[in-house]
């Protein structure tokens with residue numbers, strides 16, 4: 408549980424952690440590469456621990472020293488059991504790498520997911536185009552590539568991040584050329600391509616909507632620095648915003664922050680970017696964030712929506728949110744209401760009437776970013792807020808309570 412005694416006024420400097428959503432596909436990619444992969448700036452998170460357990464289960468040796476994770480690839484298995492898949496739904500991204508290396512893969516699926524239905528149809532149909540035969544039984548996916556992976560033209564119906572990564576991982580070592588049309592353009596895709604290309608792959612166009620992969624015979628591991636976590640950056644920026652604070656984030660890739668800047672500007676924050684540094688100076692009272700529509704990159708990210716909803720909850724005026732990426736991504740709204748926020752949700756639209764003051768209360772995190780949004784709101788609330796369900800938050804944040812305490816908040820994790 409995270410206990411917050413608010414309101415806080417944050418000030419100071421922090422260094423932003425490495426990106427969870429980059430680390431997970433990079434660890435899957437390490438399976439493709441002979442020898443050793445060394446990931447620097449690797450965040451210390453439970454989701455990363457789960458990925459490491461998957462690698463170890465598959466025969467790899469992993470060693471963490473501070474923020475450097477070394478993977479010695481000795482892949483010997485091709486199955487991810489149910490208990491490891493349950494830990495992290497995004498372990499689907501291991502499928503492409505395993506089937507490419509072993510010619511077969513078996514993944515057992517857990518049930519539902521905290522963000523509503525999370526289909527994998529795009530992953531499956533893309534892998535089938537690359538020559539993978541896939542069948543499903545008893546909640547497990549059985550995949551075989553009897554003739555190896557063969558390049559293909561794949562047009563994604565939606566620019567899915569995970570499907571784009573899975574295709575890149577499956578096709579990096581393959582016969583022929585693969586073209587992904589309508590590929591996801593998220594910065595994490597670029598990070599993955601940069602790592603793979605340094606290992607010997609030939610991937611062109613990552614970060615654009617058409618990615619071309621010329622298959623190579625083999626890859627050799629290398630050292631790589633994981634990109635900074637743009638959603639974690641947004642989290643601390645939102646924390647500064649709701650508390651009328653002034654903070655500086657270091658180690659940020661400022662171009663990744665651009666799609667998230669509009670609500671900070673709309674609400675009256677001054678955001679200054681210089682090199683890898685972002686400073687946020689918030690007004691005493693925020694204004695409304697106005698209109699947020701989540702979109703694939705370079706649109707406003709769905710992962711930042713809950714955080715900005717906490718800002719809107721205390722901004723003067725009305726803000727409107729349209730969640731276009733995931734169903735069921737407003738679970739934090741009812742918890743914010745417990746703190747006194749005025750939010751109406753109707754399908755994918757949420758209307759937030761900003762209130763002058765939130766009041767501390769017990770609240771329950773139901774997913775990672777929604778949980779972080781409750782912590783952010785708790786910093787603005789008067790009195791004591793208890794956030795439970797912190798296991799969700801630990802999936803993506805390295806010691807959020809300690810970091811906020813360093814910035815001056817009265818907060819601790821028990």
Ligand code: UD1
Pocket residue numbers: 427428429431497524525526527528529530531565566567568569570591595708709710732733734
């Ligand atoms: C990744 C991120 C997640 C982020 C999301 C969108 C990781 C580990 N997670 O998730 O934090 O919120 O991108 O930016 O990187 N879809 C299908 N069929 C599929 C795949 C996806 O219909 O086969 C739909 C999903 O249900 C969702 C949308 O496409 O509605 C976006 O999903 P996707 O981009 O695949 O997200 P993830 O890769 O799961």
